[in-house]
Amino acid sequence: MINYEAPSGAFIVLDCEVYPNYFLAAFKNIENQNVVTIESKGEDQGLTKEQINKLYSIIIKKTTFGFNSNKYDIPIILFALTGRPCKDIHKLSDRIINENIPGWKSLKDFNLFLPKNMSHFDISEPAPGVRVSLKLYGGRLHSKRLQDLPIEPGTMLTEKEMEDTLTYCINDLDTTIDLYKKIEDRIKLRYEMSNQYGLDLRSKSDAQIAEAVIKSVLSKKMLNKRINRPRIESSTTFKYEIPSYIKFDSKELNEALEFIRNHRFELDGKGSIQLPKELKSMKINLGKSTYQLGIGGIHSTEKKQTIIPKPGTILCERDVVSYYPAIILNLGLYPRHLGNKFLEVYKGIVDRRIEAKKSGNKLINDSLKVVINGSFGKLGSKYSVLYSPDLMMAVTLTGQLALLMLIEKLEQKGINVISANTDGFVSILDKDKYEDFDDMCFCWEIDTGFELEETRYQALYSRDVNNYLAVTEKGVKGKGIFTINQISKNPTATICVNAAMDYLTKNKPIDETIKSCKDIKEFLTVRSVTGGAVWGDDYLGRVVRWIYSNKGQQISYKKNGNKVPKSDNSRPIMELEEFPNDIDYDRYINESKQILEDIGYSEI
Numbered sequence: 171m172i173n174y175e176a177p178s179g180a181f182i183v184l185d186c187e188v189y190p191n192y193f194l195a196a197f198k199n200i201e202n203q204n205v206v207t208i209e210s211k212g213e214d215q216g217l218t219k220e221q222i223n224k225l226y227s228i229i230i231k232k233t234t235f236g237f238n239s240n241k242y243d244i245p246i247i248l249f250a251l252t253g254r255p256c257k258d259i260h261k262l263s264d265r266i267i268n269e270n271i272p273g274w275k276s277l278k279d280f281n282l283f284l285p286k287n288m289s290h291f292d293i294s295e296p297a298p299g300v301r302v303s304l305k306l307y308g309g310r311l312h313s314k315r316l317q318d319l320p321i322e323p324g325t326m327l328t329e330k331e332m333e334d335t336l337t338y339c340i341n342d343l344d345t346t347i348d349l350y351k352k353i354e355d356r357i358k359l360r361y362e363m364s365n366q367y368g369l370d371l372r373s374k375s376d377a378q379i380a381e382a383v384i385k386s387v388l389s390k391k392m393l394n395k396r397i398n399r400p401r402i403e404s405s406t407t408f409k410y411e412i413p414s415y416i417k418f419d420s421k422e423l424n425e426a427l428e429f430i431r432n433h434r435f436e437l438d439g440k441g442s443i444q445l446p447k448e449l450k451s452m453k454i455n456l457g458k459s460t461y462q463l464g465i466g467g468i469h470s471t472e473k474k475q476t477i478i479p480k481p482g483t484i485l486c487e488r489d490v491v492s493y494y495p496a497i498i499l500n501l502g503l504y505p506r507h508l509g510n511k512f513l514e515v516y517k518g519i520v521d522r523r524i525e526a527k528k529s530g531n532k533l534i535n536d537s538l539k540v541v542i543n544g545s546f547g548k549l550g551s552k553y554s555v556l557y558s559p560d561l562m563m564a565v566t567l568t569g570q571l572a573l574l575m576l577i578e579k580l581e582q583k584g585i586n587v588i589s590a591n592t593d594g595f596v597s598i599l600d601k602d603k604y605e606d607f608d609d610m611c612f613c614w615e616i617d618t619g620f621e622l623e624e625t626r627y628q629a630l631y632s633r634d635v636n637n638y639l640a641v642t643e644k645g646v647k648g649k650g651i652f653t654i655n656q657i658s659k660n661p662t663a664t665i666c667v668n669a670a671m672d673y674l675t676k677n678k679p680i681d682e683t684i685k686s687c688k689d690i691k692e693f694l695t696v697r698s699v700t701g702g703a704v705w706g707d708d709y710l711g712r713v714v715r716w717i718y719s720n721k722g723q724q725i726s727y728k729k730n731g732n733k734v735p736k737s738d739n740s741r742p743i744m745e746l747e748e749f750p751n752d753i754d755y756d757r758y759i760n761e762s763k764q765i766l767e768d769i770g771y772s773e774i
Contacts, residue, residue, distance in 0.1 A: 182232045183346045186243045187339045188263040192327045193217070193256050194336060195247055197228055198343040200350065205340060210250070211332065213257045222251055226285075233289040237304045237346045240292040240373055242266055245276035248284070264324075291372035293349060296356050298376075299658025302698070305713040308345040309696035310657055311352055315341050315745045318702065318711030352657055363537045377551075380544030385555050388508065388515050399555045400507040407434035408443065408560040413501060415617045416571045418578060426452060426463075427571070435563055441552030443563040454574065457581035459588060461574065465563075467592030468570040474770035475632040477588060482601055485627040487640070488611060489594035490573075490620050494546050495520050497565045500619040505549070505558035516545075569593065576614045583610065591635050596627070631674060631769040639769070641675055651765070663718070665692040669762040674771070680762045681755070688749045693717045693758065695736070701729040705742050716740035717750065718757040 187194040193210040208225050210217050217225065229247065236243050249262050266276055294301060308316055320334045321327060327335065350357065357372065363379065364371045369386060371379050385397050412431055418424050429448060438444045445465045454461040460471045479485040490496065499520065504512040523538035548554040549562040577587045577595060585607050589596040599607055611622050625642055632638040637650030652671065654664045669683040696715040703710045705725050714725055714734065719741035725734040739754060
């Protein structure tokens with residue numbers, strides 16, 4: 171049984187580097203920082219017996235982890251343990267990289283076996299957001315040093331180049347440790363869920379965990395029947411069954427509803443439902459706002475909007491609680507190939523999470539939240555046993571139509587909805603209309619079976635529906651550019667966002683916020699550059715970070731000399747340094763003012 175309670179010193183990060191005449195396996199203890207390296211030098215040279223024993227001892231006596239390691243490093247290490255020479259290890263490395271071979275296939279094709287007592291996990295999938303390179307994660311995490319592979323793959327290395335490669339590899343270990351520490355709570359949760367379900371979930375994304383857990387529980391419910399992913403022909407079309415409670419008054423909305431009722435929805439090349447061009451281009455006007463439908467959800471189209479309620483008015487957001495799970499359960503939706511046993515399992519998971527949330531059981535609440543949220547994405551993946559494009563379509567369309575129904579009723583009563591997105595909306599109304607507002611929301615809840623929860627706003631500043639700052643009674647809530655220090659997005663001169671937020675929420679002058687900050691990380695911009703970037707004659711790599719400098723110049727694409735966007739008057743900071751004396755403060759001040767202008771704020 172997997173157990174997270176092992177001492178942290180038992181966790182060892184690993185990484186491999188492979189060239190035709192060089193193999194390196196490097197390890198670093200995340201607690202005491204001890205580094206162990208095992209090298210083989212020469213085309214026809216493999217690991218010695220002593221090195222094989224040492225390498226094998228590490229991977230079976232310690233819990234190891236890496237980045238993209240299940241696909242690359244583990245097959246490479248197991249192959250090296252057979253004593254094969256560097257040139258053969260390099261051939262396997264090339265095959266994995268060039269043909270994008272999954273780890274299990276490399277093991278199968280080369281007759282390699284994971285030792286039974288080996289404990290290893292890969293942190294590339296558990297990291298949140300869209301998966302990116304380790305180098306870009308390093309930039310987002312402000313790792314001390316950003317460095318590309320110093321020597322082209324496939325090169326016959328000199329002794330000096332081997333030393334440089336070793337230094338580079340150890341830097342990668344440090345970056346991987348930075349990522350591990352950032353997501354350690356997610357790894358811990360995966361350990362606990364692995365113990366809970368008897369499955370190794372440590373290397374899985376949220377969606378992969380959801381699929382594995384539901385598949386396991388469902389299989390037991392179906393008397394251990396094997397559950398396979400469905401085969402749905404690409405030519406298959408689907409009809410959407412409109413829930414009986416969806417009703418509109420306006421001609422425009424009823425015409426849209428009739429189109430949806432009669433349309434046969436098709437699949438795209440990836441197996442996902444296509445939104446027909448008639449709906450994609452449709453603009454729905456309600457009150458002062460315009461809305462668009464989408465496969466991912468409804469959204470309003472406001473831009474440059476600053477809303478500060480006047481005395482006697484209320485600005486509030488109402489969100490639907492667990493919207494998509496509620497739609498699935500309320501309408502009794504399930505993947506056809508899994509039958510209604512799916513609903514029994516899914517309802518059990520949702521009910522258990524609600525119970526855990528009420529009782530304050532954070533572990534169960536957090537783990538089941540992962541399962542519930544992650545499972546929805548798998549409905550649209552043709553590689554998943556949960557694949558059910560018609561169910562995903564039914565959920566997302568129902569969510570959009572139901573919200574539009576409520577928004578229409580509110581606007582008819584003179585209650586303005588100023589923003590809406592996927593599972594909620596923001597309204598501004600006179601206090602004497604609040605009772606009507608609350609009653610209409612309650613009637614909608616009764617009709618649909620959904621539950622709304624309210625958050626009061628003191629101000630709302632929006633660049634658009636996906637980039638906004640809301641000042642609530644408990645603090646601030648941001649989205650898009652107003653979420654900072656997130657592993658899922660690149661830093662872009664965070665100090666500018668902070669300065670704009672301080673100005674809006676504390677009335678603090680922009681130049682005061684910027685000039686008083688002495689943390690270089692707040693001034694950095696990070697960007698990935700296809701083909702690599704150069705600054706003058708210096709090659710920087712495929713991930714670059716910079717400050718705006720009084721002594722700067724543009725950063726350029728290596729392949730064509732074009733400017734990397736927004737990199738004029740920049741100085742690269744590939745290795746973190748003391749706070750510099752060449753900061754272009756005017757540039758940062760102007761960028762902050764531009765943020766205010768983009769949200770329609772003009773009092774500066």
